[in-house]
Amino acid sequence: MKTKQNTLYVGSLAKGLRLLRAFDESHSELSLSELAARTGLDKSATQRLANTLHIEGMLDKDPGTRRFRPSHAWLEMAYAYYWSDPLVGQAMPKLIQLSQELAETVNLAELSGDHIIYVSRLPCKRTYFAATVIGRRLPALSTSAGRAILATYPEEERRAAVDHWPIKVFTPSTTLDREKIRASVEDAVQHGYAISNGQMILNELAIAAPIIGPDGRAFAAVQCSVSAHTWDRERLVAEILPKLQDTANTILPSSQTQRAL
Amino acid sequence: MKTKQNTLYVGSLAKGLRLLRAFDESHSELSLSELAARTGLDKSATQRLANTLHIEGMLDKDPGTRRFRPSHAWLEMAYAYYWSDPLVGQAMPKLIQLSQELAETVNLAELSGDHIIYVSRLPCKRTYFAATVIGRRLPALSTSAGRAILATYPEEERRAAVDHWPIKVFTPSTTLDREKIRASVEDAVQHGYAISNGQMILNELAIAAPIIGPDGRAFAAVQCSVSAHTWDRERLVAEILPKLQDTANTILPSSQTQRAL
DNA sequence: GCCATGCGTATCATATAGCGATACTAAATG
């Protein structure tokens, strides 16, 4: 571990965090050796760190299988997060209102580097599980929210982002052609909203409007996703967009607060 | 730090976690010295640990004020949690359905020691912020969900819990009298549901039905909270309870999975 | 305008606390 030759860097803590990050949607419970394998740490280190996390209540341990799982503390962290994010407090009542009016799933997404992360989700219809829980991180370029946000950036930055930000395949219809993405973003520049089609899951239509800060830049967006079986672009723009934009426009991030690295 | 004279315990990691836990609803952003004060660690340790957490992306740092805040990673942890909790996947579509039918706020709460924690929330009406976000931990005895869960326990355990589990005052009408709580729990034993009244916030009525496992014990509950201005106990029982119980009954925790310490 | 205070940052000698090889135990696998 020569991650940093920095005296202000505590390696053991960093390793512990590696263990926590070993858990994700496809690794929801891990044994000691799986943990060791996934983190690249040796068995002893893994043992000590996992044990510490367990004692400190960050990992639950099944007495039978001896496998580790995220504990309730992981949810408490989300709770603490919410209080620290000035946007959420502002937005929440308005999002509830919106979801009731539309009777469709409404999300709040924030930019997080070159990804977006769903900060709040108000599912109104049955959908796949990943669409109902908060905290999902997706490549910004592959989402309507990401494109809507990006569209508020100066041209130079838009270019660079479309050229370099990551893309990942989720469905057969996920757009991989960066020129098509560029067109979609530039379209969003013109109209002030972005639409995506089957990027994350087939037959899903999503529309997003940016939440624009005092400097003209967005770092969050309100998004609504519906089924392509019952909706099309025209109806989306006619029936959903107005309220969506109204909502986005009334959410003004407290000026001094920008999410910094 | 003589937290544990245990060679399987990594103190630095534990201290790092202390820093994370220093953030809560009333401490949403902290400076270095506040962190040091709140954790009881000295300035140097705090500096090193906070810096590490920052480098590892667990804490954001405002370049201007140099204060730390929870990062988006805290939400990603919730996301990972959700995949690890077998109940949530089961329950989510049914909760969405229920909230649509009732047009009232529906929550999923799990027992976590002597507290309950809100695992999923589907707000349908404007309420206070804390009621709209997941991860809130509350004394089980002060909530309808906690009482409904407790009511599925054998008499001996119920007694002990009502005698010893913590209570905290939230509103002028929070019940502090343990005998009244006992009555409420025993009532839930009889009827299979619990009602609470203004425990967390004034003029809030809540009703909860336990999700009962194969062993007859519950460790989670479906809860619905409404305004006492427009609802009363009778209507709650007549109009909400049936659907609430139906929903709770169709959620069966996969038998082998019990949340272990 | 200047000094005092408080806070964030950086440095460094020291010993403690984390390291990882190894050995032990228990439970699966064939």
Place this chain on the structure above:
DNA sequence: CATTTAGTATCGCTATATGATACGCATGGC
């Protein structure tokens, strides 16, 4: 029953975290 695999425990070594100290930069009181 032999064999493997995974979890648990031990222990001497030294790399690593420690915390006292010093520095620089703001803020604000006088």
